Amino acid sequence: MLALLRTLSARPRDWRHGYEMMKETGLLSGTLYPLLMRMTDQGLVEAEWRPPALPGRPARHAYRLTAAGLALARGADAEDRPRGLAGASA
Amino acid sequence: MRAVADALVALATRCLGRHRRDWALAMREELEAARADGRSLSFAWGCLTAALRELPRHSEGRYMIASHGLAFVLVIPTAALLVASLMSGFPYSCLAALGGEEPILSAGNLVALPSLALLLVVVAAAHLRIAWLLLERDWAGVFTLGTLLAAVSVTLLLFTGLVFATFVFPLALAAALAIELAAIFALARRHAELFGGASELLD
Numbered sequence: 001m002l003a004l005l006r007t008l009s010a011r012p013r014d015w016r017h018g019y020e021m022m023k024e025t026g027l028l029s030g031t032l033y034p035l036l037m038r039m040t041d042q043g044l045v046e047a048e049w050r051p052p053a054l055p056g057r058p059a060r061h062a063y064r065l066t067a068a069g070l071a072l073a074r075g076a077d078a079e080d081r082p083r084g085l086a087g088a089s090a
Numbered sequence: 091m092r093a094v095a096d097a098l099v100a101l102a103t104r105c106l107g108r109h110r111r112d113w114a115l116a117m118r119e120e121l122e123a124a125r126a127d128g129r130s131l132s133f134a135w136g137c138l139t140a141a142l143r144e145l146p147r148h149s150e151g152r153y154m155i156a157s158h159g160l161a162f163v164l165v166i167p168t169a170a171l172l173v174a175s176l177m178s179g180f181p182y183s184c185l186a187a188l189g190g191e192e193p194i195l196s197a198g199n200l201v202a203l204p205s206l207a208l209l210l211v212v213v214a215a216a217h218l219r220i221a222w223l224l225l226e227r228d229w230a231g232v233f234t235l236g237t238l239l240a241a242v243s244v245t246l247l248l249f250t251g252l253v254f255a256t257f258v259f260p261l262a263l264a265a266a267l268a269i270e271l272a273a274i275f276a277l278a279r280r281h282a283e284l285f286g287g288a289s290e291l292l293d
Contacts, residue, residue, distance in 0.1 A: 017120065017123065018116060018117070018120040019120045019123040019124055019127075019133070020123075022133075028132070028136045029117070029120075029124075029132075029133045029134075029135075029136030029137050029140060030135070030136030030137070030138075030139035030140045030143075031136070031140075032136075032140075033113065033117065033136070033137065033140040034140050034143055034144065036113075037110065037113060037140075037144070047112070047116075049112075058119055059119070060116070060119045060120070061112065061113075061115070061116030061119065061120075
């Protein structure tokens with residue numbers, strides 16, 4: 001879930017497609033979709049059918065973080081940062 | 091390869107049900123992107139595992155688990171047991187091996203064995219068809235065959251009792267059929283609650 005939050009929060013205003021996120025996070029579809037479903041149910045991710053980039057192609061389901069999801073992602077990042085700094089200074 | 095991936099995603103769509111219809115459509119669209127990358131099969135397999143994990147989380151999924159469980163754990167094994175008992179000689183001899191009375195066989199009643207075997211073949215075939223109709227959610231067909239099955243079972247009970255002087259095994263079969271039919275009726279009620287399809291048949 002952290003990998004997904006990190007990927008989505010890197011460009012929070014952009015809509016991402018499922019397969020694109022699989023490639024970015026390294027998650028398999030069997031892991032990614034249940035996570036996306038749960039996060040959408042919890043109001044962390046919003047999903048929308050977006051028009052295709054190329055004409056003649058079908059619309060695709062796209063996802064991005066909601067304000068709550070973005071806050072959670074930033075919180076998780078902030079928690080990770082001191083740990084990372086402590087690791088670097090040790 | 092293309093057909094297998096399409097079939098896996100179609101199965102995933104069926105497992106996700108109405109509850110997650112948008113997600114199923116999303117998976118289908120993303121399959122094209124995975125196909126362009128040459129990873130359609132692993133993508134489709136992942137979609138199916140995701141859909142299977144979703145099954146117990148929604149009522150339609152739980153209904154699917156129950157109907158498949160009923161078909162594969164109760165209805166089809168009953169048909170297999172009937173066929174196995176037919177192949178072992180006298181139709182109930184495999185049950186006799188588990189303990190109980192041996193039916194009285196004589197030159198007189200052995201003549202009736204082909205008719206008994208035929209009745210059991212009808213019951214076994216009806217079971218396989220009922221399993222298929224259950225999964226197809228064809229409740230009109232299930233109730234028609236269920237009624238036929240009940241009629242054949244009563245005939246079987248009387249026929250075996252009178253000709254072979256044994257009631258224990260036909261009664262065991264009748265009890266198994268009664269449990270099966272009760273389970274099917276309960277499933278039909280659940281189907282009517284969820285989809286409203288079988289309600290007119292249950293009234």
